[in-house]
Amino acid sequence: MSLQDKIFKNFEGKVVRKDLTKTIKGNAVVPSYVLEYLLGQHCASFDQDIIDQGLVKVKSVIKDHFVHRDEAEYVKSTIKEKGEHRIIDKLTATLNEKKDIYEATFSNLGISKVQISSDLIKKHKRLLSGGGVWCIINMGYLASEESDSSPWIIDSLKPIQISSVDIEEFINLRVDFTKEEWVDLLISSMGLEPEHFNFRSKLLQIARLIPFCENNFNFIELGPKGTGKSHIFSELSPHGILVSGGDVSQAKLFVNNSNNKIGLVGFWDVITFDEFAGSTKKPDKKLVDIMKNYMANKSFSRGRDVLGATAAFAFVGNTEHAVPYMLKNSNLFDALPKAYYDSAFLDRLHLYIPGWEISKLRNEMFTDSYGFIVDYLAEILKEMRKEDYSSFAEKFVDLDSSLTTRDREGILKTFSGLAKILYPGGTISYEETIELIEFAMESRKRVKDQLIKMDDTFENVSFVYHDKRKNKEIRIETLENIKHLHIQPDDESEENADVENEPKKETFQAKPGQIILSDNQEGVSFKMLFAAYLKEATEIKLVDPYIRYPHQFRLLLEFCSLLAELKEEDQEINLEVISWNEPDEKLNESIENFKEVAESVFDLGIHMEYDMNPNVHDRSIRANNGWKIILGRGLDIYLKPEGRFNIADVMPEKRKCKACEITYIRQ
Structure with a gap:
């Protein structure tokens, strides 16, 4: 059964084809969860005829009921002339103390001071949050002779969100999926095509969901523009709100002392500070101090009362410099406004997502596969906020005693959040625990x-x-430190590393051992990996059964280029390549490609012979200088460079690696 079939079999009615959202959105300024709510009602099917009919219905609903700002007057006229009309708009409510009534403001329709019943407010308290709630509203119109009376009538309203979810059903259905399948389903649910991401990249994307399922989680992501930082927090869930980093006040966020009204932290699960970075911004220092207290103690003051809240904070922004520059000349927080450039504030952060590792979004990276309706996923994540999975790590690991309380809290909350998303129900193996605890420790170490x-x-x-x-004992290191500071996870003297005087390591010294490459690791070239081990070799045997695709043949050429660089000009090297391909026209194509490569490198003094052997599986390099290199992935260790023009095409050290192991044996 294909993954798509399995998804639909288990979650029928709760999944939707993700390309449909883009199809119907058009120019409507409306979150994806609003559109997918409608798609889930009409297009949650594998049957193309049902999907087509549903699309017609959804487009009709958007056309007839969604309020575009530039059509507000037309919609108001429709309500007046018909006497009643259903609309989709974003509503905010406030209490008018003088009249002792609640009044609503319509974001797109452009009307305000519309009376809304106390019953609706009691049922939907988030209308009072100040952030606005998307609703389906039945509107009426009744003219009045009273000058201060609004003719607009709210007959009924329904927030656009799923009414309830069965968390036990969700947990039980998770069992039918492997880890890899579940991760791909989550990535598709976020609107992305899984095949464009390795596991680490997928985990970085999924980590953006932690604030939605982990109470009081403090998250930061800084990186280049165009990686979708804001998109997840604005489009995924009706329980999160995106605010401008410079457009927030104590009154808006915590409590308005003039009227004692609770701010955003009292109503939302996740508050995201968009465009958070920018060294020229000047946020209120008093607000930062209150935020520090809340992030540490999960509470804030209102008069003499101390109130608790569970809202998570997410800070997203752009970096101003390249990572090597920041590591050498400042630090990875150097883009933050001065008021936030405060070690006590930053110490409250649980996780730092390295935004520079996340690919800039391109059209081909968006999926047309099935994924959870985001509103359904949002409600599941909200339900998971009631759980705490941090203790599950204790079965397999003990954290070092030198770690501070905040270090431990950051690590365990990140672990808990990821475990809830990936392994709801708490069934998590030793290997899976290690995978998540290492990611969580690296994420907190980046802060520390x-x-x-x-x-x-x-x-x-x-x-x-x-x-x-x-x-x-396992020592954890961040990927950027490994690449740019040449600190290895087992380097006990990492704190004494002299960044300025550290020589650039182009090759390893030839000695037996093993290196482990991580997903997304950069700074790795064939010269660094192989040069020291192939010097003075004149007979080399490369076994790699997966040299099949054009990029793999280009890597073979790159390997031959290295051999030519290592030898004297008048010296020759005999290279034997053992590979394979399926016995059809592809095998013949591979043979032709090997022949072309052999002819191309002949003038370099590389005499390459090739043999197609269906019985080879392991990948290795053997040289007559006494070295054997076991290749976990063969020569194909790099991810495909992004875009048409990428410096990584000509600079191997700028390419991102796939996770693999390379072992060096002296024979």
Whole structure:
């Protein structure tokens, strides 16, 4: 059964084809969860005829009922002339104390001071949050001779969100999916095509969901423009609100002292500060101090009362410099406004997503596969906020005792959030636990490393965990430190690394051992991996059964180029390549490609012979200088560079790697 069939079999009525959202959105300024709510009612099917009919219905609903700002007068006229009309608009309600009534403001329709009943307010309290709620509203019109009376009437309204979810059903159905299938379903649900992402990249995308399922989670993502940072937080859930980083006040966020009204933290699960970075911005320092207290204590003051809240904070913004520049000359928080450039504030952050690792979104990266209706997923995530999975890690790991309370909290809350998303129900294996705890530790270490650079009062701690099963201490390092500072996870003296004087390591020293490449790791070239081990070799045997596609043949050419660089001009190298392809026209095509490569490198002094052997599976390099290199992925260690013109095409060290292991054996 294909993954798409399995998805539809298990979650019929709760999934939708993701390209349909883009099809019907057009120029409507409306979140995806609003559109998918409608699609879920009319297009949740595998049957193309039903989908086509549903699209007609949804487009009709959008055309006839969604209020576009430039058509507001026409809609108001329709309501007046018909006496009643159903609309889709964003509503905000306030209490008019003088009249002792609640009044609604319509975002797109452009009308305000419309009386709304107390019963509707009691039923839908978020209308009072100030952030607005998308609703389907039955509107009426009744003219009045009273000058201060509004003719507009709200007959009924329904917030656009699913009414309820069965969390136990969701947990039970998860069992039918492998980890890889479940991750791909989540990525598709976010509107992205899974095949364009490796596992680490998928995990970075999924980590953006943690604030929606983990109470009081403090998240930051800084990186280049165009990676979809804001999109997830504005489009995914009706329980989150996106605010401009510079357009927020104490009254709006916490409490308005003039009227004692609770702010956004009292009504929303996730508050996202968009465009958070920008060193020229000047946020209110008093607000930052209140935020610090809330992020640490999960509470804020209203008069003499101390009120608790569970809202998560997410901060997203753009970096101003390249990562190597920041690591050497400042730190990874250098783009933040001065008021937020505060070590005490930043120490409250649980996770730092390295936005520079996330690909800029291109058209081909959006999926046309089935994924959860985002409103359904949003309600599931909201239900999961009631759970705490942080203790599940204790079965397999112990965190180092040097880690501070905030370090441990950040690590365990990140672990808990990811575990709830990936393994709802709490059934998580040893390998899966290790995978998530290492990601969580790296994410918190990224925060801590910057704090140590910013503030001398922060002491070095060991981001180490004890693997109970292997009885082994494992040291964690961030990917950017491995690449740019040449710090390895097992380097005990990482705190003494001299960044300025550290030589650029183009090759490894030839010694037995193993290196582990991580997903998205950069700074890796064939020269660095192989040069020291192939020097003075004149007979080389490359076994790689998966040299089949054009990019793999280009990598073979790159390998041959390295061999030519290592030898003397008047020296020759005999290279034997063992590979395979399926026995059809593809096999003949491969043979022709090998022949062309052999002819191309002949003048370099590389005599290449090739053999197609269906019985080979392992991948390795053997040289007559005594070295054998076991290749976890063969030569195909790189992700495809993004876009048509990418410097990684000509600079291997700028390419992102696929996760693999390379072992060096002295024979």
